[in-house]
Amino acid sequence: MAANYDYDEAPATYDDANRQELGYDPNFVPDSVKSFVVHLYRHIREKNVYEIHQMYEISFQKLSDRLFKDTPWPSVDAVAHYVDNDQVFCLLYREMWFRHLYARLSPTLKQRIDSWDNYCSLFQVVLHRVVNMQLPNQWLWDMVDEFVYQFQSFCQYRAKMKNKTEQEIALLRQFDQAWNVYGVLNYLQAFVEKSNIIQILEQEKEGIEQFTATDGYDYSGGSNVLKVLGYFSMVGLLRVHCLLGDYQTGLKCLLPIDINQQGVYTSVIGSHITTIYHYGFASLMMRRYVKAIREFNKMLLYIYKTKQYHQKSPQYEQILKKNEQMYALLAICLSLCPQTKLVEETVNSQLREKYGEKMARMQRYDDEAFAIYDELFSYACPKFITPSAPSFEEPLVNYNQDAYRLQLKLFLYEVKQQQLLSGVRTFLKVYSTISLGKLANYMEVDEPTLRTILFSYKHKTHAVDSDGNIISNADVDFYIDDDMIHVVESKPVKRFGDYFLRQIVKLEGVINDMDRIRLE
Amino acid sequence: MVRERETPKQQQQVSYTVEQLVAVNPYNPDILPDLENYVNEQVSSQTYSLDANLCLLRLYQFEPERMSTQIVARILVKALMAMPAPDFSLCLFLIPERVQMEEQLKTLIVLSHYLETGRFRQFWDEAAKNRHIVEAVPGFEQAIQTYAIHVLSLTYQKIPRPVLAEAINIEGLSLDKFLEHQAANSGWILEKGHGRGQLIVLPRNEFNHPELKKIAADSVPLEHITRIFTILG
Numbered sequence: 001m002a003a004n005y006d007y008d009e010a011p012a013t014y015d016d017a018n019r020q021e022l023g024y025d026p027n028f029v030p031d032s033v034k035s036f037v038v039h040l041y042r043h044i045r046e047k048n049v050y051e052i053h054q055m056y057e058i059s060f061q062k063l064s065d066r067l068f069k070d071t072p073w074p075s076v077d078a079v080a081h082y083v084d085n086d087q088v089f090c091l092l093y094r095e096m097w098f099r100h101l102y103a104r105l106s107p108t109l110k111q112r113i114d115s116w117d118n119y120c121s122l123f124q125v126v127l128h129r130v131v132n133m134q135l136p137n138q139w140l141w142d143m144v145d146e147f148v149y150q151f152q153s154f155c156q157y158r159a160k161m162k163n164k165t166e167q168e169i170a171l172l173r174q175f176d177q178a179w180n181v182y183g184v185l186n187y188l189q190a191f192v193e194k195s196n197i198i199q200i201l202e203q204e205k206e207g208i209e210q211f212t213a214t215d216g217y218d219y220s221g222g223s224n225v226l227k228v229l230g231y232f233s234m235v236g237l238l239r240v241h242c243l244l245g246d247y248q249t250g251l252k253c254l255l256p257i258d259i260n261q262q263g264v265y266t267s268v269i270g271s272h273i274t275t276i277y278h279y280g281f282a283s284l285m286m287r288r289y290v291k292a293i294r295e296f297n298k299m300l301l302y303i304y305k306t307k308q309y310h311q312k313s314p315q316y317e318q319i320l321k322k323n324e325q326m327y328a329l330l331a332i333c334l335s336l337c338p339q340t341k342l343v344e345e346t347v348n349s350q351l352r353e354k355y356g357e358k359m360a361r362m363q364r365y366d367d368e369a370f371a372i373y374d375e376l377f378s379y380a381c382p383k384f385i386t387p388s389a390p391s392f393e394e395p396l397v398n399y400n401q402d403a404y405r406l407q408l409k410l411f412l413y414e415v416k417q418q419q420l421l422s423g424v425r426t427f428l429k430v431y432s433t434i435s436l437g438k439l440a441n442y443m444e445v446d447e448p449t450l451r452t453i454l455f456s457y458k459h460k461t462h463a464v465d466s467d468g469n470i471i472s473n474a475d476v477d478f479y480i481d482d483d484m485i486h487v488v489e490s491k492p493v494k495r496f497g498d499y500f501l502r503q504i505v506k507l508e509g510v511i512n513d514m515d516r517i518r519l520e
Numbered sequence: 521m522v523r524e525r526e527t528p529k530q531q532q533q534v535s536y537t538v539e540q541l542v543a544v545n546p547y548n549p550d551i552l553p554d555l556e557n558y559v560n561e562q563v564s565s566q567t568y569s570l571d572a573n574l575c576l577l578r579l580y581q582f583e584p585e586r587m588s589t590q591i592v593a594r595i596l597v598k599a600l601m602a603m604p605a606p607d608f609s610l611c612l613f614l615i616p617e618r619v620q621m622e623e624q625l626k627t628l629i630v631l632s633h634y635l636e637t638g639r640f641r642q643f644w645d646e647a648a649k650n651r652h653i654v655e656a657v658p659g660f661e662q663a664i665q666t667y668a669i670h671v672l673s674l675t676y677q678k679i680p681r682p683v684l685a686e687a688i689n690i691e692g693l694s695l696d697k698f699l700e701h702q703a704a705n706s707g708w709i710l711e712k713g714h715g716r717g718q719l720i721v722l723p724r725n726e727f728n729h730p731e732l733k734k735i736a737a738d739s740v741p742l743e744h745i746t747r748i749f750t751i752l753g
Contacts, residue, residue, distance in 0.1 A: 181547075181582050182547050182548070182549065182582065185547040186547050186548075189546075189547060244578065244581065244614070245613035245614055246574055246577075246578055246610075246613065246614055247610065247613065248570065248571075248574055248610050249571070249574055249575075249578075252571070285613070286606055286610065287606050387581055387582050388581065388582055388583060388584050402616070402617070405617070406613070406616065406617050407613065409617070410609060410612055410613060414609065417633070417636050417637055448641070451638070451683065452637060452638040452639045452640075453638070454638070454675060455637075455638025455640075455671050455672075455675060456636070456637045456638040458638075458671060458674040458675045458727075459604060459636065459638060459671050459674070460636075462604070462674055462727065463606075464604055464605045464606065468605070470604070470674075470727070472726075472727060477727075477730065479675065479676065479677050479727075479728040479729070479730065480675055480676045480677065480678075480679075481676075481677045481678050482678050482679075482680060482713065482719060483680070488730040501745075501748060504748050504751060505748060505751070508748075508751045
């Protein structure tokens with residue numbers, strides 16, 4: 001049930017919204033829906049996770065396609081009496097109701113605010129009451145994912161102040177707590193803390209706890225809801241911080257999850273992709289190109305091998321979209337840090353097919369190159385947000401592009417700083433030694449300028465990793481002795497040690513054989 | 521990169537509390553004044569905390585009316601001092617474009633640009649024209665010199681004296697003293713270059729001595745050697 005990220009935003013006027021509401025009867029409950037909620041309610045009560053998952057993933061989708069293609073599902077009030085007016089079930093139903101609305105239709109401001117209220121009520125229940133449910137990971141992931149998505153959508157909507165009606169502005173002023181950035185972040189943080197998930201993951205490494213082994217499910221009669229929401233909230237926090245442009249903190253929030261191993265984050269394809277996409281993007285912005293390349297490579301290979309299994313799933317479109325975006329990001333990373341040996345053959349051939357020509361042009365670092373960097377970045381980047389509330393005083397403007405423009409500007413600024421490095425690389429590949437004077441001549445710059453270029457090359461190709469260590473990601477390297485440049489090409493290392501060991505043993509064998517021969 | 525020095529016990533207690541706040545309750549507008557004080561404390565006691573400063577920049581993002589350009593400038597200077605870590609750009613990502621246009625911050629961005637592109641001479645020239653910004657933060661000069669030496673150490677095995685002098689902005693007798701100190705404590709070796717003055721031999725590392733890197737890659741585990749112990753014996 002991943003939301004479609006590309007649809008139009010809220011209707012421009014209130015009239016459209018009203019017309020939408022009048023277009024169907026919210027209190028009419030078809031039999032199939034009655035049957036759906038009754039069964040789902042029973043399965044949840046009986047903690048039958050498999051059945052819940054089937055209904056959530058498949059039945060809901062089927063009914064939506066058949067009966068609710070462009071109208072909302074029946075209102076929660078209409079179905080409540082079929083499920084004993086169970087408060088928690090109603091909150092869960094409403095959560096699905098709003099998710100469907102966002103995916104198929106355009107939410108009005110009032111609906112956005114109501115959805116926020118519903119999340120608050122639902123989250124309060126999970127955080128402060130003992131919840132005796134087991135829900136499928138897919139659903140729990142979708143909750144967090146959708147929560148962050150609706151926050152992002154609200155910020156985009158709110159930032160388009162120009163055509164807002166008076167009613168909308170009045171509502172925005174009145175309900176200023178709805179989708180407030182503090183609220184969103186604090187709920188995610190609360191899940192992480194209350195679930196104790198960080199300690200659980202730590203203790204799991206020592207063998208005291210079980211979490212990943214059971215995919216987060218609780219087989220001792222308890223509930224998985226708080227724990228798994230806490231777990232997925234770490235990914236949620238990574239995502240929100242990326243939307244704000246705070247890559248360092250985003251990666252920090254993800255730290256307790258080891259992305260070099262399988263985990264609960266890989267149990268749901270949407271969560272797996274979201275995690276790696278944001279991890280890779282944050283690494284790219286922090287100039288940790290090798291890390292980004294490695295992770296994108298792994299993820300793209302995984303998608304290549306497994307996407308056929310998701311063809312029928314509602315997430316398929318999203319999977320494909322993110323796949324394309326990650327190829328674009330990989331193209332960017334490899335243009336800034338040419339390390340093709342890090343990329344697996346299948347991924348490499350796909351990459352060359354999609355972006356081979358563009359990558360060649362990007363490495364020329366002329367105006368055209370910058371246009372391509374701009375294009376790929378804009379296509380693949382997250383939908384950055386301005387988290388602060390608008391000032392209702394000023395002349396009303398649209399500022400929804402501000403955040404994106406800032407990130408793009410700073411990214412291109414970094415690209416520009418690396419502009420001269422490509423030229424140096426070409427020369428270094430051709431010579432084993434060359435004097436500073438000669439190279440300056442060939443590059444048509446004076447010696448002091450050449451020195452700055454070489455310093456810049458060294459600085460930009462030696463990144464600082466998360467532990468503060470220097471890691472070289474230079475494919476071609478050099479050192480200078482007085483005024484002589486010595487080029488060092490990183491060749492695959494011949495393992496002489498192993499070779500000698502083998503030969504020693506072999507020689508010993510030959511000598512032993514010879515000793516046994518008697519000369520007659 | 522956190523640079524830590526000895527601080528008086530009282531100050532240590534305050535910073536411990538702020539770090540806790542950032543770890544446990546970072547999305548809280550009430551801690552904004554504490555974080556601002558902490559920036560000033562980092563400046564005066566020559567300590568540094570990227571996480572706390574990012575937390576403050578985020579709060580400024582959430583409530584732009586409460587932003588102080590002065591504090592932002594101080595954060596950026598501290599970030600500059602953390603080079604080669606990319607802290608400066610990490611901070612810029614959180615500062616709105618129109619704020620970055622302000623005079624103080626524009627200057628700092630130019631300074632950062634010079635350092636990122638190895639233009640040390642231009643950096644020191646520009647820094648000299650803006651003493652009020654850089655002198656406001658103790659330890660600035662040394663921090664940049666440390667960064668410059670870091671870049672030189674990645675690049676040079678043997679560096680001519682004038683190149684070193686320009687990079688760290690020290691000349692004449694002061695430079696002689698500096699070199700003596702480095703020779704005594706950091707393993708620098710001073711040589712006579714052929715006719716052209718001094719050559720300074722920088723300490724060996726895997727970046728200016730690639731053979732050091734190769735050795736690390738071709739290591740053989742001990743268990744494999746045990747196979748041939750009988751032969752060697």
